[in-house]
Amino acid sequence: MSNESPQKCDLLIRNGYVITMDPERSKHPKGAVAVDGNTIVAVGPEQEITTRYSPLRVIDAKGAAVHPGFIDLHYHATTYLISKLIDDTPVPTGDAGPWVAENYGRFRAMEDEDQYASCILTGLDMLKNGFTMFMDPGTIDEPDVMAEVCEALGLRASLADPAMMDIHGPQQPEQEAGFYDTERCLKGLGKQLWRNDDPDSLVRGHVSIYGMGSQSVELMKAAKACADENDVPFNMHQSQSIDDAGFDRERFGKAPFIYWAELGLLDDRCSYVHNNILWKEELQPIIDSGMTLVWVPGNSFYYRSRKTFPTEMPGLYHRGVNITFGIDVCKTWTFGQNSLLAYNIAREEEQYLFPDDLLAIQTINGAKALLLEDRLGSLEPGKRADIVIRRNDLPEAVPQHHIERALMLHTLTKNVDTVIVDGRIVVKNGHHTLIDEEFVYQLGQKAADRMLERAGVK
Ligand SMILES: [Zn+2]
Structure with missing residues (x-):
């Protein structure tokens, strides 16, 4: 055990099933991720990380999966x-x-x-x-x-x-x-x-x-x-x-x-x-x-x-x-x-x-x-903090056994709880933290109504 005092960091995610997607595809079943600013500073077993870091803010993943943000290589936004x-x-x-x-x-x-x-x-x-x-x-x-x-x-x-x-x-x-x-x-x-x-x-x-x-x-x-x-x-x-x-x-x-x-x-x-x-x-x-x-x-x-x-x-x-x-x-x-x-x-x-x-x-x-492998795509120290935390309080997530299979084939993305991009929490409890979602939905409906009218559909 080191005598050094813990380092400060902005955020610590604890009690997660951490899937790193690093070259060894390391996983930490009771793991933690420490984030400072927009960067991941440590990933590993919770006990080790919590001893080394003194965070300003803690998120308890409650045993759910923690994984890198997904990347989509082809979407036509308009x-x-x-x-x-x-x-x-x-x-x-x-x-x-x-x-x-x-x-x-x-x-x-x-x-x-x-x-x-x-x-x-x-x-x-x-x-x-x-x-x-x-x-x-x-x-x-x-x-x-x-x-x-x-x-x-x-x-x-x-x-x-x-x-x-x-x-x-x-x-x-x-x-x-x-x-x-x-x-x-x-x-x-x-x-x-x-x-x-x-x-x-x-x-x-x-x-x-x-x-x-x-x-x-x-x-x-x-x-x-x-x-x-x-x-x-x-x-x-x-x-x-x-x-x-x-x-x-x-x-x-x-x-x-x-x-x-x-x-x-x-x-x-x-x-x-x-x-x-x-x-x-x-x-x-x-x-x-x-x-x-x-x-x-x-x-x-x-x-x-x-x-x-x-x-x-x-x-x-x-x-x-x-x-x-x-x-x-x-x-x-x-x-x-x-x-x-x-x-x-x-x-x-x-x-x-x-x-x-x-x-x-x-x-x-x-x-x-994207030629951004040095900064995105996995949970590794030095990479940007783009992190997804799931939740397990839904039927599709039970039992906790084949966790990766549940993520990719059973819950799919239904249980996304928290999303962090560049160190900032942008989704919490499944909802966006920065904008009024209801306003966006109304904006979308109004635009769709105009488009239907212009196309002569209604
Ligand atoms: Zn296309």
């Missing part, structure tokens, strides 16, 4: 309301893509207030489900609106320049003449990267282009180079359904991932989203590149791509690919449900994902994809 307004007309045969495009298109003309309502609902929904950071794919017309929302809510985000598409690809909407223009896109690249000047900013910037056949090779090369020069991730949609993957295969004369590997565009600093359609010859170049694949499990159900192509994600995960989750657009699934969907898809593909794998996919793998 579709929050639209995705719930579109009809769920069955699409029994064929590609659902054109139907979805038409139905989304009806609501696309949003006013500033509607976009704001969508963004703040997005942020609130994420935080209340234990998500502490997300990556925007470059589809928010006014990234400043989302940045403002993030600052108000205490949510992290990485934002990208909007509308980065210069080819009218198979999934692109009709636009005014001149929209699909390489010069316009090249001029717009990197406009969000100033956000990285402040290392403590909750809101960061990266480079995304839309992808899925909407980009020239010139734009793709320029965007990747811009990301590399600025030390940020490069990200785009890819191979969601046979129309975009087939379009690329035809224009390149080979499978798209083969072509890009040859061009040197795949490496451990880029992430591609969806990848529902992967030809066998594409798997090895993906593995060799060290790139991240963002998996949206619900999307492959919705677009029925699993009828024609197996989901390669579980197999690629076990072969070492950095797989992480995105929600994309909440059509028939929402925050906290990806783990259950992915688990069941894996089983159907005669693969298996352990609950710890699902936790890694949703935490540390997201941080790796």
